[in-house]
Every structure is written in C-alpha cells, then in structure tokens.
Amino acid sequence: MALALIYLLIVLNDADALTKQLRFINQHDTNGQLNVKTRNHHVVTLAREVDQLLARHRDVRRQSIQTKNQLDLAIHNISHDLRTPLTVASGYAQLLVSDETLPATTHEQATRLDRNLETLTKHLDLLLLYNRLIENRITISPKRLNVSKQLQQACLNVYDALQQHHINVTLAIAPNVTWQLDEEAMNRIFQNILGNILDHGYQTAEIQLTQDQTGVTLTVTNGLQTPIKDADCLIDKFYTEDLSHQKQNAGLGLYIISELTHLQHGEMTISTTHEQFKISIQFTK
Template sequence: MIPLAIILVILLAVLTYFLLIMMDIRTLITQLKFINQHTTNQQLKVKTRNAAVVALTQQINQLIAKQQATHQQSVQTQQQLDLAIHNISHDLRTPLTVASGYSQLLLSNENLPEAEHQQVSKLNQNLQTLSKHLNLLLLYNRLLENRITITPKQLNLSKLLTQTCLNYYDALQRKQIMTDLKIEPNIMWQLDEEATTRILQNILGNILDHGYQKATIRLKHIDQGVQLTATNQLMTPIKNFDRLLDRFYTEDLSHRDQNAGLGLYIIAELSRMQGGQVSLNTNDLQFRIQVIFKIANQQKNG
C-alpha cells in the first residue's frame, strides 16, 4: 500500500504542474489582449519549459504572423487603390472638360441636323454623368487625404436647402419625381457652407438617381438641434441595406442610371466631421435618410 506521504507529494506535484500551466496561459492571454487592442508586430513570449505550452505558443505566433502579413498586404493594396483613384481622377479632369466644351458648342449650333443633335445631346448627358462621378471621386480623395477643412459659421440652412432643391427641380421633373418640400424657415446653424452644400447635393442626387415618382424633404428644429429628412419611393426594394454606407457600393434601384457608390458615404463623412449623425431606413419600396445636428455634438466636435 502506497504511503499517504507519497500520495500527497504526487498530488502536490500535479497541482504545481497545473498551476504553472495556468500561469503560462494567463501570461499568453495578457499578451494576446494587448496584441488585439494595439497595432503591433509583437508576438507571444513564454518562459516556461513545458513542451505543450511552447508548442501552443509557436502555433499561435504563426497564426499572428499570417494575420499581420495579410493586414499589411491589405493596407498596401488600399494605398495603391487610393493613389490610382487620385491619379485617374486628376488625369481625366482636363480631357473631360474639353469634351464637355465641344459638346456644348455643337449643341449651340442651330444648323446641326436633328439626328446629330440627338446624338450629341446623349453624348453631353453621358459627359455630365461622368463629370458628376469624377467630382465625387475627387471629393472622396480629399476626404482620404484629410484635405477638407471644416470652418463653421452661422448658416441659414433653410435657405441653402431651398436653393439646392431649386437647382435640382428641372432634373427631378424630367425624371417625373414629384418632390414635396416641408422646410421650416430661417433655421440657423453653425455649419461649414461648402461641406453642407455637398451633403445637400448628394441627398438630392441620391433621390435623382434612385427615386421613383415621389419624394419628400423635411427640415425642422428638434430638441437642441435640427433634423433633415429625405424620403423617396423606390422602383425595387433594396437588397443589401447594411452596405449602403460602404464606399463604392451601389444598387441600381431605378433601372436608369449607374452611379459611383460614393454619395451616401460622403454624406455620412461630411456630416460626421461637423458633429452630425446620419441614419438610413428602408421599408419595402421606400428609402429614408436622416441627418441630425445637435448642439452637444457640435461642441464635442469643436
């Protein structure tokens, strides 16, 4: 029969073994938490001689190394894409401007035959669409490079929104989108005029690209802030609602035009830079975007 003392020694040895393993695991967990919470090339280190713990650490380090390599490759790919967007956008601007000028000149020729006039008119529309996409790319590039400076001033948001809607009136009429405006007068707010104009243009542009038959635009005071809501009908339901704010994601909801997939992303970014909050909502054949500016958010952003 094994003496009690030997049994106790064995139990103590086993307990010590497991305690040492638990200490090693706690050390690994602490290091893993740090690696997960920080951008670092650090790998796991253990002082133990336990073969199982050492093997586990080596396997985890291999996994970390692969993940770091994948992340680095992703960053490099994104940087290359952003540089390509920058170069292509600027390279296209001059020839596009020249082509648009020639098409406008041809359209002004009263002696141009009707068939040719229709062809040039279609060409001019396509050039305008391309120009709109190019301007979105240039603005997106400025956002990426942090080259947009927000300079808030007391802005008559009601007046700016009304003027923007008037600028889009003819285009909306051509698309047969009846727009109901409910704009509370003389709403003043501390906003950057250029950035806010871009927000409003992209909201109207989104209605123009994807709206169907009816749209409503509301601007009103709310508690400690202002609220802008744009609602429009859709020809087809939105398939991937959660991706609408992703860069370059687009859905052809009107079966008419393709777009760059940047409008909603730019609205969200320019609003965020001014302390605003953007929310989207869809219900079958209806889409709504809401932008809210509040005093507390503006003070925090400032």
Template sequence: MWIISVAAAIIVILIIYILSLRRALKGLSSLVEEKQNNQSNLQLTNQSSHKSLDPLIKDYNKLFNEIQSSKQAIKRDQAYLDQTLHNVSHDIRTPLTISKGYVQQLRKSQPDDPYLEKIDTNLTSISQRLEDLLLYQDLLENQVKIDGQAINLSDLVKRKLMTYYDAFVEADFQVDLDIADQLYIQADAQQTERILDNLLGNVLQHGHKTMAIFLGSLADQVYLQVQNQSKQAIRNLAQLTHRFYSEDLSGSEKTSGLGLYIVQELMDKNHGYLELDYDDTLFSVNLVWPSFNSDDSSKNN
C-alpha cells in the same frame, strides 16, 4: 507499505506538475490576449520552466507573424490602389472638362441634336462621378477643411430645389414641400451645398413618383428629411453609407456608390449626423444639425 508511499508521492508530483502547467498555460493565454489587444510586434517567450510549451509558442509566433505580414500587404495594396485612383481621377479631369466644353459649343449651333444631348448628359454624369472620386480621396487623406459659417438652411434648400425643378418635372415627380423659414446652422457652405446636391441627385437617380422634403427644428436642432419612393426593395439599408456600395434601386444605371458615403462624412465633419430609414418602399434620409441663432449670425456678419 512502501508501494503506497511511492504511489502517493508520484500522485503528489503529478498534481504539482499539472497545477504548474496549468499556471503556465494560463500565463501564455494572457500573453496571447495582450498581444492581440495591443497589436504588439514583440515575440512571445516561454516564461515558465515547461520546455514542452516551446513548440506551441513557436507556432503562435509564426501565426502572428503571418497575420502581421498579411495586414501590411493589405495596407500596401490599399495605399497603392488609393494613389492610383487619385492619379487616374486627376488625369481624366482635364480632358473630360475640355470634351464637355466642345460639346456645349456644338450644342449652341445644334441645340436640337439628340446625339449631342445624350453625349452632354453622359459627360455630365461622368464628371459628377469623377468629382465624387476626388472628394472621396480628399476625405480619405483628411484634406477636407471646414470653413464654418452661419447658413440660412431654409433659403439654401429652396434655392437648390429651384435648380433641380426642371429635372423633377421631366422625371414626373410629385413633390411635397414643408420648409420652415429662417432656420440657421453653422457649417461649411460649399459642403452643405454638396450634401444637398447628393441627396437630390440620389432622389432623381433612385427615386420613383414621389419626393417629400421636410425642414424644421426642435429644441436646439435643425432637421432635414428627404423622402422618396423607390422602385425596388432596399436589401441592405445600413450599407448604403459604405463607400463603393450601391444597390441598383432604379433598375437601370450603376452608380459610384459614394453619394451617401460622402453625405455622411461631410455631416460628421460639420457636427451633424445622418440616419436612414426604409418602410414600405419609402426611403428617407434624415439629417440633423445643431441649430444656430440667427441673431448671432447677423452679429458675425
């Protein structure tokens, strides 16, 4: 009889121990989850009487420390890379500007020289990419300031198209325009021009045969759609607005991968948003701003 009593006592003790250990493991799991969510630097401690958990807690702390060290190293490397990019971009800017000036002077005396024309074109391309890098750096450092003002987007789009007219004719684009008059937005003028430059430049570089631009309004919003046919299928539409991501849609020239990223960032800063669409070789960039009453704009002016 006593054997049964001892066995029963042992079973009860084991059950109590297992339940206690289970509570301790559940508590440890909660601490680990809290540390992950809060990104805390505090070390995990054994808050139970189960010393058998000490090695496990020690391994957890070691793993968290290694993860934290890796994150700090990545952050340092990224900061170093960004600073290097910033320095190199500024170092290149001055000699590039001087070189372009010399070439333009030479072209005045030799306007038909194909080599000078090619050099000038390449320097312009490099200059544009350098400006992308500098603006990217300013966006990264939150140095881009917004000077909100009333903008007649209808007129601005028309003016921009005129400056790109020769380029689209030379590239043999069929252009279809549907631009409503007197549509106003409130945004930074220079940044809005940069958005349009990036979009039209993107069409010239990656587009093929056709381009269509629609500008209209609905309710309290102004819509701008820039659509073009692309030579090659777009593989990762959602990634086109990621920094330094590019797809060689033209089949010829590599890009900085910052054009649409910059457009999206500037749209966000000017209270608008960007959407991309791709359907059967037609690539569309859709921009939306809150509309701005032209009567209010005239009062402000």
C-alpha cells in the same frame, strides 16, 4: 495528487501570462511575439502556433494597407488625368448642341453625348471629393448657417430635373433654421441627397427640416421602384444598386454624405422598406 495540482496551477499561470500578452498585442500596433518563460511543451507549442498566426495576420494587414494605398494613388492619378480632357470634350459637345445648323440626327447624337459627358463629370467630381476625403484634405470651417435657405435653394436648383423624372416632392422646411456648419460641406450634402432622389427615387419624395432645443434634423424619404437588396452596404464606398434600372452611379454619394456629416460632428442613419428609402441627418449640441 499534489503534483497534479501543482502542474495544473503552473499551466494556468502560463495561460494567464499568455492571455495578458495577447491582450496587449491586440490593443497595440506592435510586432511583438509571445514571451514564454515556461518549459511546458504544450504551452511552448501553443505559443509558437499563435506567433505564426500573428505573423500571418500582420502580413495580410500589411498587404491590405499596401493595396489600399496603391488603389488610392491610382484613383488620385486617374481622376486628375481625366479632368482636362473631359473638360475639353464637354466644351466641344456643348458647342455642337448649340449649333442649330446641324442635321436632326447629328444634333440628337450630340445631345446624347453631352448628357453622357455631364454624367461622367459628376462621377469624376465625386471621385475627386472622395480622394480629398481619404487624404484628409477637407477643411471644415463652421459658421452660423441658415440651413433652411440653403436647402430651399438646393431644391430649387433641381426642381426642373425632378419634374422631368415625374417625382412629386413635398417640402416641409422650417423657416430660419440655423446652426454652426460648413457651407460648402452642406451644399455637397444637399446635392448628393437630391442626386440620390433623382437617380433612385420613384414617384414621391419628402424633405423635412426641423429644429428644436437639442439640434437640427434633416429627414428625406423617397419612393422606390425596386426594393433595396442590402441596406447595410449602402454607405460603403463604391457600393451601388441600380434601383431605377436607368442609371449607373459611382457608389460614392451616400458615403460622402456620411463622411461630411461626421466631419461636422453629426450623425447619419438610413432605413428602408420595400417601397421607401429614408435618410436622416442630425446635428446636436
């Protein structure tokens, strides 16, 4: 009985030592292996199997990082390679659209081409911005910003497009809301939010900006023609749902909003029902 108790204590001591080593390995980026001092066959076998599992995990992680780096590099190269020819093609398309001597059919084709190139340009801009984000090349320069004025101007810029999409927008923008924010980043946030309404909104939308003693809150809701399938994935990069049944998008808009918000120490949340999508951005003290 005494020998069995001693054996049990030795095994428990070995298990405790392995647990401490595993905890250290889990908490640190290390290639270390388990150091087994016992001669107990079962403990030695367990440690060997765990080491093999750790090695396999490191290989998978290494391959994952390598694949991600290759993908990021491909995105970087493709984005920049497309920029110049796309700009040239857009210029030619705009010249054709402005040519009043073209036959009606040709002019219609040129107009369609111009719209498609404009959409492609927007997607490329998102891709380039995404590339800057993953390469940590976004510089945030906070200043005292009149958020109300900038948001109103952003809404005015897309007013005609909202009318064409038959989306009735209600604005509830408190006057002279100011906060320490980056003007360029906020402009992109507003553009992406409004672009999301244009791409996926249905019939109605509401944009509300408020400020109290704790901070600034922007809340945007819009109607949905089709319920969102997986709301938890909406902020993931390259995830997209064709909610309007009209357009394909890059799947980067909400991801970029989230990243730019976090870079300015803000928080973004989204929520959905079968008929409504809601995005909320908060900047607090």
